[in-house]
Amino acid sequence: MELESILLPGIESKRPFVIAGPCSAETEEQVMQTAKELAKKDVKIFRAGIWKPRTKPGGFEGVGTQGLAWLQNVKKETGMYVTTEVATHKHVFEALKYGIDILWIGARTSVNPFAMQEIADALQGVDIPVLIKNPVNPDLDLWIGAIERIYNAGIKKIAAIHRGFSSYDKKIYRNLPQWHIPIELKRRIPNLPLICDPSHIGGNRELIAPLCQQAMDLSYDGLIIESHCSPDKAWSDKEQQLTPDILLYILNLLVVRDTKQTTENLTELRHQIDEIDNQMLEVLAMRMRVSQEIGQYKKEHNMPVLQTVRYDEILLKRIAMAQSMGMDADFMKKILEAIHEESIRQQVEVLKK
Numbered sequence: 019m020e021l022e023s024i025l026l027p028g029i030e031s032k033r034p035f036v037i038a039g040p041c042s043a044e045t046e047e048q049v050m051q052t053a054k055e056l057a058k059k060d061v062k063i064f065r066a067g068i069w070k071p072r073t074k075p076g077g078f079e080g081v082g083t084q085g086l087a088w089l090q091n092v093k094k095e096t097g098m099y100v101t102t103e104v105a106t107h108k109h110v111f112e113a114l115k116y117g118i119d120i121l122w123i124g125a126r127t128s129v130n131p132f133a134m135q136e137i138a139d140a141l142q143g144v145d146i147p148v149l150i151k152n153p154v155n156p157d158l159d160l161w162i163g164a165i166e167r168i169y170n171a172g173i174k175k176i177a178a179i180h181r182g183f184s185s186y187d188k189k190i191y192r193n194l195p196q197w198h199i200p201i202e203l204k205r206r207i208p209n210l211p212l213i214c215d216p217s218h219i220g221g222n223r224e225l226i227a228p229l230c231q232q233a234m235d236l237s238y239d240g241l242i243i244e245s246h247c248s249p250d251k252a253w254s255d256k257e258q259q260l261t262p263d264i265l266l267y268i269l270n271l272l273v274v275r276d277t278k279q280t281t282e283n284l285t286e287l288r289h290q291i292d293e294i295d296n297q298m299l300e301v302l303a304m305r306m307r308v309s310q311e312i313g314q315y316k317k318e319h320n321m322p323v324l325q326t327v328r329y330d331e332i333l334l335k336r337i338a339m340a341q342s343m344g345m346d347a348d349f350m351k352k353i354l355e356a357i358h359e360e361s362i363r364q365q366v367e368v369l370k371k
């Protein structure tokens with residue numbers, strides 16, 4: 019993909035660039051007060067949801083179009099860029115009419131190819147940065163599909179936002195961060211900027227700082243963080259919103275490592291890794307060959323492929339051994355399961371021959 023920088027004029031390219039503002043625009047006063055406080059803290063991009071996708075009906079569904087005029091005032095009075103969420107073609111037209119600078123697409127929209135296509139069609143011929151959140155479910159292809167639809171509409175300023183994924187079993191996170199998914203996204207589209215949304219991942223204030231730090235350690239380009247002048251009184255997502263003061267405090271504590279450093283000093287260690295990986299592959303191929311021979315024996319002696327007692331024994335012994343070598347049991351279990359699954363598949367192939 020040939021992408022252009024999403025950093026609009028006047029925004030420094032230093033990491034992280036920060037988008038902050040309330041979950042929802044509630045009143046003109048709340049929007050303006052929050053915006054002024056954030057502008058004083060040197061935030062350059064102001065977010066506020068105008069149309070709010072809510073899980074259940076009856077909740078606060080956003081102030082609608084009137085809020086766009088408030089965002090226009092924010093621009094005029096503070097000089098910040100403004101961004102809001104769009105989910106339909108009507109939202110896109112309205113946002114553009116009111117001079118919104120950047121659009122974002124929410125997780126409940128990026129999950130739906132019809133909605134994504136509708137938005138893409140509405141954006142045809144428009145030059146505006148579009149930030150695309152991951153879909154609610156951990157499906158990388160769906161996320162990439164959403165990005166491609168916007169790109170195919172002619173939008174070149176695109177970034178992806180990692181906001182975590184829904185999971186039935188909610189533990190400490192509101193939306194489970196599955197860091198490997200955006201890492202793979204970045205591998206497939208290397209020049210795509212990544213933004214982390216710690217507010218919707220964490221779901222509460224205490225988790226914002228560590229999540230921001232983790233995003234920096236993983237070389238994210240930007241952060242989108244919910245901030246409200248009186249978080250406890252917020253009409254949506256109040257547990258996760260920060261005052262502008264706390265937001266600045268958290269940003270100042272971040273340790274941001276230099277991503278542009280040369281990796282020359284790592285060359286030697288990387289050679290070692292290459293060598294070890296080669297050996298690992300050879301050993302694995304050898305194991306598969308032996309496993310095929312076992313498959314052949316089972317075939318000739320009319321034995322079933324899956325021998326669960328043997329498998330249990332392998333798992334137990336290897337995991338214990340891995341632990342004694344300082345490796346994590348869950349990690350080793352995953353590897354052994356993957357190897358076993360492939361062995362079984364190969365033995366079944368032998369049976370078919």
Ligand code: PEP
Pocket residue numbers: 041067071123124125126151181215218
């Ligand atoms: C939001 O940013 O306020 C929002 C609704 O986010 P998400 O789409 O990530 O749930």
Ligand code: MN
Pocket residue numbers: 041042244254255
């Ligand atoms: Mn929110």
